Amino acid sequence: MAYFQGQNAGHVDVRDGGLQLMISETEQTILSSCFLCGAVELPYHTDIEKKVRQKTGAVLSLVSPGVVLENMALAGVRVVELAGLAPAPFCGMILADFGARVTRVDRTKVAVAMDTQARGKRSVALDLKKPQGVAALRRLCVQSDVLIEPFRKGVMEKLGLGPDELLQENPRLVYARLTGFGQSGSYAKSAGHDINYLAISGLLSMLGRSGDDPHAPLNLVADFAGGGLMCALGITLALLERHASGRGQVIDASMVEGAAYVGSFVWKSRAIGLWNRPRGENILDGGAPYYGTYRTSDGKHVAVGAIEPQFYDQLVQGLGLDPATLPAQMSFSDWPELRRVFARAFASRTQAEWCQVFDGTDACVTPVLPLDKVHTHPHNRDRGSFLQDDQGEVSPRPAPVLSRTPASPDMSRDPFVGEHTRPVLEELGYGPDEIQQLLDSGAAECNKLAARL
Numbered sequence: 204m205a206y207f208q209g210q211n212a213g214h215v216d217v218r219d220g221g222l223q224l225m226i227s228e229t230e231q232t233i234l235s236s237c238f239l240c241g242a243v244e245l246p247y248h249t250d251i252e253k254k255v256r257q258k259t260g261a262v263l264s265l266v267s268p269g270v271v272l273e274n275m276a277l278a279g280v281r282v283v284e285l286a287g288l289a290p291a292p293f294c295g296m297i298l299a300d301f302g303a304r305v306t307r308v309d310r311t312k313v314a315v316a317m318d319t320q321a322r323g324k325r326s327v328a329l330d331l332k333k334p335q336g337v338a339a340l341r342r343l344c345v346q347s348d349v350l351i352e353p354f355r356k357g358v359m360e361k362l363g364l365g366p367d368e369l370l371q372e373n374p375r376l377v378y379a380r381l382t383g384f385g386q387s388g389s390y391a392k393s394a395g396h397d398i399n400y401l402a403i404s405g406l407l408s409m410l411g412r413s414g415d416d417p418h419a420p421l422n423l424v425a426d427f428a429g430g431g432l433m434c435a436l437g438i439t440l441a442l443l444e445r446h447a448s449g450r451g452q453v454i455d456a457s458m459v460e461g462a463a464y465v466g467s468f469v470w471k472s473r474a475i476g477l478w479n480r481p482r483g484e485n486i487l488d489g490g491a492p493y494y495g496t497y498r499t500s501d502g503k504h505v506a507v508g509a510i511e512p513q514f515y516d517q518l519v520q521g522l523g524l525d526p527a528t529l530p531a532q533m534s535f536s537d538w539p540e541l542r543r544v545f546a547r548a549f550a551s552r553t554q555a556e557w558c559q560v561f562d563g564t565d566a567c568v569t570p571v572l573p574l575d576k577v578h579t580h581p582h583n584r585d586r587g588s589f590l591q592d593d594q595g596e597v598s599p600r601p602a603p604v605l606s607r608t609p610a611s612p613d614m615s616r617d618p619f620v621g622e623h624t625r626p627v628l629e630e631l632g633y634g635p636d637e638i639q640q641l642l643d644s645g646a647a648e649c650n651k652l653a654a655r656l
């Protein structure tokens with residue numbers, strides 16, 4: 204534990220292998236591994252935080268008289284994310300939020316990155332159809348802990364970048380393959396998107412209103428819950444296991460299976476009769492009048508989840524209804540009538556008025572908030588559940604919150620394609636002439652932020 208008592212730090216510079224803190228005229232070097240372990244007391248300085256976080260994934264927190272440098276959970280983990288569509292970028296963002304250094308490999312000759320989940324990442328542009336581009340990626344993977352590849356089965360093998368090759372060169376590599384259908388099976392080489400994977404998982408057949416066709420909930424379940432998030436879990440598990448074995452492994456992350464796994468409750472609760480009615484007529488799929496949404500007099504909505512009798516009683520009371528005049532809560536055949544009674548009641552007041560009635564009770568009634576209102580709702584505001592980045596964009600904070608080493612997402616602007624090609628190639632040991640040759644051949648591309656005219 205290195206202390207610098209009471210100094211007003213000049214600034215910090217992070218070099219490979221340690222932190223160099225220039226304090227007034229004295230330069231102090233804190234030798235530590237890249238995996239900054241433990242805590243280091245440092246005098247607080249405004250720009251230290253951003254530099255240290257961006258370079259090491261460690262987070263500074265202000266304590267008197269200095270700051271404590273705590274690693275984020277994934278500090279020191281080096282991730283290569285091959286640019287793909289929504290799921291892989293989400294996986295990369297999760298890892299970056301929790302301290303990993305994520306380098307996204309973009310295609311060259313691409314004006315704008317498709318990655319809208321790019322915070323905290325670096326971007327290198329390599330043409331993997333050129334041998335030098337493949338060679339650069341191989342060198343990057345040798346010096347990395349994780350590779351996330353978002354392509355259909357067989358693409359990486361065609362490029363000579365399959366698991367056999369890369370794990371041969373780096374046996375510690377966690378090689379994550381995020382696909383829709385997995386690395387085997389008759390659909391393995393087929394194109395698809397979230398809704399296709401959700402359909403094959405079985406879950407889509409359960410989603411939708413009574414009498415309507417199956418309806419996918421955005422592209423949340425297969426792409427994100429069963430895809431990017433499940434892949435991040437697999438990577439974390441493999442990294443944990445590597446501490447014991449010292450070896451990497453291949454992760455076959457199929458979004459069909461990830462979505463189905465997320466939905467295990469549906470399979471596991473059929474025996475208790477939770478899903479034995481047609482789609483949209485069960486308790487949790489929109490069938491029950493006490494588990495759904497209702498329009499209020501101002502055209503907004505409230506969500507009702509009053510399942511248990513003791514909560515249902517508070518719902519009825521808050522609505523000002525006489526229980527004696529209502530059919531039994533679990534009388535399936537009376538659910539349409541009960542829904543009409545609730546709908547009439549909710550339509551008599553505004554959303555805000557119903558919040559005054561139900562906030563603080565156990566009636567399980569909450570306002571349906573639009574995206575641009577969630578961060579100002581008192582509950583979310585008090586917890587800081589949504590963040591505003593340097594560009595003013597609001598988005599969810601990383602979850603879950605770790606008490607001692609919480610995620611600290613980088614709130615600066617997203618990288619543009621090829622922004623970090625040169626520094627990354629230098630880190631890999633390429634000299635100026637070699638880098639120039641890569642650029643001249645088109646195997647790599649460096650881009651600078653276009654001047655704002």
Ligand SMILES: C[C@H](CCC[C@@H](C)[C@H]1CC[C@H]2[C@@H]3[C@H](O)C[C@@H]4C[C@H](O)CC[C@]4(C)[C@H]3C[C@H](O)[C@]12C)C(=O)SCCNC(=O)CCNC(=O)[C@H](O)C(C)(C)COP(=O)(O)OP(=O)(O)OC[C@H]1O[C@@H](n2cnc3c(N)ncnc32)[C@H](O)[C@@H]1OP(=O)(O)O
Binds near residue numbers: 289317362
């Ligand atoms: C529902 C979601 C989809 C969300 C995506 C949307 C957010 C966006 C989709 C379309 C966008 C809009 C559109 O682009 C038009 C506008 C453009 C404008 O600029 C912005 C606004 C737009 C409206 C734009 C807005 C949005 O961005 C969109 C709406 C999902 O379900 S995503 C999940 C998809 N599935 C998977 O990820 C499973 C695994 N992957 C696959 O199965 C396949 O990759 C996939 C997705 C089927 C695509 O197949 P494809 O044939 O295209 O590729 P692959 O077979 O994987 O092969 C990759 C080839 O690329 C080569 N390659 C890769 N990296 C490099 C490199 N650095 N250099 C050179 N070459 C490279 C690789 O070698 C492969 O080449 P080959 O084909 O020759 O082997």
